[in-house]
Amino acid sequence: MSSQGRRSAPLPKGWASRTRPRILRRDKHACQWPVITGGICGEPANQVDHKIPTHLGGQDCDANYWALCQWHHDQKTGREASAVAHAKPPRSRPAEAHPGLLP
Numbered sequence: 620m621s622s623q624g625r626r627s628a629p630l631p632k633g634w635a636s637r638t639r640p641r642i643l644r645r646d647k648h649a650c651q652w653p654v655i656t657g658g659i660c661g662e663p664a665n666q667v668d669h670k671i672p673t674h675l676g677g678q679d680c681d682a683n684y685w686a687l688c689q690w691h692h693d694q695k696t697g698r699e700a701s702a703v704a705h706a707k708p709p710r711s712r713p714a715e716a717h718p719g720l721l722p
C-alpha cells in the first residue's frame with residue numbers, strides 16, 4: 620500500500636503491529652460502513668480507518684477506528700480530500716452575477 624501524502628499526523632505507535640490487527644479482529648474483518656438499507660457493508664475489510672479524521676477532531680482510540688473494505692476506504696478518503704479542498708477559501712475568483720440578473 621502506498622503511503623498517503625495527506626496525513627497530517629503520523630500513525631500512532633504500534634499501529635501496524637497492534638492497533639490495526641486488533642480493530643480488524645474486533646470488526647471480524649468485515650467492512651463497517653453503514654449502508655442505506657440498514658446494517659453494514661460487510662465486505663472483507665483490509666483497511667482500518669478513523670471514523671472521524673484526526674484533522675476534524677477525531678481521537679486516536681479504538682472507539683474512533685473501524686474496519687473498511689478497500690472500496691469504502693477509497694470513497695471516504697476521496698470525500699475527505701474533496702471536503703478539505705472545498706473548505707479552502709476560494710482563490711480570488713470574480714463574484715458570479717446574481718442569477719436574477721441574467722437575461
Ligand SMILES: [Zn+2]
Nearest residue numbers: 650660688691
Ligand atoms: Zn465496504
